[in-house]
Amino acid sequence: MAESAVSFVLVKLGDAFVKEVLHLHGVSEQVEKVSRELTRIQAFLKDADTKHVVNERQKQWVKEVRDLAYWIEDLIDTFFLMVPERKPGKREAVKRLFVKTKKLPAVHKLGDEINQIMARIQEINESRVTYGITNIGEGVEGEIRQPIQPLVPSDVDEAGIIGFDEDREEIISLLLDEKTTRRYVISIVGVGGLGKTTLARKVYNSEAVKRQFEIRIWVTISQTFELIDILQKIAEQLQIEPPKDLSEHQLNKLYQALTNKKYLVLLDDIWTTNLWPLIEAIFPDANNGSRIIITTRFLNVAEVADPISVPYKLQFLTEKPSLELFLKKALPNRNGNEECPTDLYEISKDFAKKCGGLPLALVVLGGLLSRIPASYVAWDKRRNTMNWANDGERCLAIINTSYEDLPFALKSCFMYFAAYPEDYKIDVGPLLRMWIAEGFVPQEENKTLEDTAHNFLEDLAQRYYFIFFWK
Numbered sequence: 175m176a177e178s179a180v181s182f183v184l185v186k187l188g189d190a191f192v193k194e195v196l197h198l199h200g201v202s203e204q205v206e207k208v209s210r211e212l213t214r215i216q217a218f219l220k221d222a223d224t225k226h227v228v229n230e231r232q233k234q235w236v237k238e239v240r241d242l243a244y245w246i247e248d249l250i251d252t253f254f255l256m257v258p259e260r261k262p263g264k265r266e267a268v269k270r271l272f273v274k275t276k277k278l279p280a281v282h283k284l285g286d287e288i289n290q291i292m293a294r295i296q297e298i299n300e301s302r303v304t305y306g307i308t309n310i311g312e313g314v315e316g317e318i319r320q321p322i323q324p325l326v327p328s329d330v331d332e333a334g335i336i337g338f339d340e341d342r343e344e345i346i347s348l349l350l351d352e353k354t355t356r357r358y359v360i361s362i363v364g365v366g367g368l369g370k371t372t373l374a375r376k377v378y379n380s381e382a383v384k385r386q387f388e389i390r391i392w393v394t395i396s397q398t399f400e401l402i403d404i405l406q407k408i409a410e411q412l413q414i415e416p417p418k419d420l421s422e423h424q425l426n427k428l429y430q431a432l433t434n435k436k437y438l439v440l441l442d443d444i445w446t447t448n449l450w451p452l453i454e455a456i457f458p459d460a461n462n463g464s465r466i467i468i469t470t471r472f473l474n475v476a477e478v479a480d481p482i483s484v485p486y487k488l489q490f491l492t493e494k495p496s497l498e499l500f501l502k503k504a505l506p507n508r509n510g511n512e513e514c515p516t517d518l519y520e521i522s523k524d525f526a527k528k529c530g531g532l533p534l535a536l537v538v539l540g541g542l543l544s545r546i547p548a549s550y551v552a553w554d555k556r557r558n559t560m561n562w563a564n565d566g567e568r569c570l571a572i573i574n575t576s577y578e579d580l581p582f583a584l585k586s587c588f589m590y591f592a593a594y595p596e597d598y599k600i601d602v603g604p605l606l607r608m609w610i611a612e613g614f615v616p617q618e619e620n621k622t623l624e625d626t627a628h629n630f631l632e633d634l635a636q637r638y639y640f641i642f643f644w645k
Contacts, residue, residue: 180216180243183250183613184209204288208246211295215239218302231304238298242291249287338373345377345486349438349465350386357459359466361476364488367534370469371442373488377467378440387465389437397445398595401452408439408456428456437464444470447478490531493523499533500526503540505548517550521557586614587630606631 219239348360362370377383378392391411393404405428406416412431417424439457444450457466468479476485491499501514501522508514514522525543529535546552580588587609594600606627609615615627 180212180219180239183243183246184212184216204292208288208291208295211292211299212243212246215295215298215302235298235301238301242294242298245294246291249291338369338376341373341486341488342376342380345373345467346380346382348486349377349383349467352463355461355463357457357461357464357466358483359468359476359480360483361479361485362467362469362488363473363476363485364471365532366471367532368488368490369533370488372533374440374442374467374469378438383438386463387436387438389432389435391437391439392442393440394442395444395449396595397443399449401449404449404453405456425456429458432456432464433458434460434462435464436462438467439465440467440469442469444468444475444479445472447472447475450475450479491533491536492531493526496526496529496531496536497523500529500536500540503537504543506544515548515550518548518553521550521553524557525553581633583614583616584630584633586612587627588634590614602628602631 219236345360345362362374364370378390384390389412391408393407393411395404402417402420405420405425408428409416409431412428414427414431417427437457441449441453457464466479468476470476473485473487476483501508504522504525505514505518525539526536529539543553543556546556577585577588590605590609590612591600606615606624609627609630610623615623615630617623618626
């Protein structure tokens with residue numbers, strides 16, 4: 175994120191209008207020095223990234239650079255907030271602007287603050303050597319990356335369900351069981367990354383289930399939730415007026431909309447036992463075979479939802495489906511085991527074994543290897559340099575390695591997703607414009623910023639698509 179902040183400031187300082195205004199105030203030479211030093215610092219930041227900075231002193235240096243960039247950006251923004259509306263590119267307008275603003279307090283302090291910034295840059299440059307961030311051009315050479323393939327949602331869906339065919343059929347049979355007419359809850363329980371949501375989606379969208387239930391509702395809950403939001407999402411899918419509050423009258427509207435209907439409600443990713451007692455009353459039990467599916471990491475959540483129903487505990491993938499899923503992601507243009515080169519087959523088994531049957535880890539690791547040459551040398555090098563962890567830390571270690579493998583410009587874009595709430599539906603257009611506004615997207619020859627940003631999103635989606643669906 176620090177390099178993006180520096181890049182954004184350099185773009186601002188390079189603006190022709192900004193240059194001319196600063197020239198009229200007699201500080202252009204100082205600003206040019208700041209710009210040159212920032213350009214050098216930007217190069218060191220890229221070098222630090224290729225060397226995978228993990229040293230705490232180096233991390234502190236990167237933080238200091240980021241704070242410096244924000245300081246400069248704030249100075250520029252504060253200065254131009256003090257000046258009236260302007261017309262860039264017109265010299266006479268600049269002259270009038272100078273006359274109107276030359277006596278502003280911000281203008282008088284501009285030179286002094288730039289001097290302070292130069293002094294801070296000097297300190298940062300001196301500390302850079304101490305922190306060991308040196309030798310531009312001698313960083314780790316990045317591997318050749320494979321071209322981005324267009325996303326095909328159907329392929330993604332098939333890759334995600336590998337190894338869960340029996341689970342899917344068993345849950346569907348529970349849903350369609352005519353002997354059990356009471357409304358009951360089927361709980362899919364398992365650790366994070368096991369594929370609960372993917373399995374639930376496959377069940378939810380099966381043709382047999384679609385034919386059986388008059389109403390189907392899907393609501394994602396997640397770790398933090400507001401009850402009114404959940405009820406409004408249910409009302410939206412029922413195509414009725416959403417409740418304005420949690421009064422009995424408002425809740426009764428939802429109850430009536432489901433009365434005498436055979437419905438399937440899927441509550442995805444429940445984290446707490448508190449939700450079900452709050453929401454249960456809106457789901458009528460007319461002994462007509464209505465069903466509720468919940469996905470959760472916690473057995474006690476399932477027990478609270480329906481003490482009689484036996485939770486469906488999702489298991490880790492066995493060796494064969496693990497390898498199949500890994501190869502499907504690592505070699506996306508080949509037909510899994512059948513077209514896996516002989517020299518890669520054994521090393522692929524080792525990679526799959528390291529993931530311990532956790533689908534998310536298999537998908538992420540496979541996606542990581544799909545970005546480097548499909549050769550034994552390249553894969554063995556990756557295997558030997560990975561920081562393999564144990565048990566619950568395994569998946570995080572693999573995801574972290576995948577993040578470190580991202581091209582430099584993509585890292586800030588990826589981290590930007592943390593600004594959104596969990597399970598939030600993100601509109602692509604505004605997201606890309608925010609990336610551009612933040613300075614994350616560099617100008618590429620013969621491409622608009624929008625085109626480059628869209629390519630960034632395609633690349634991230636190809637690498638991390640399953641992160642947004644596997645739970």
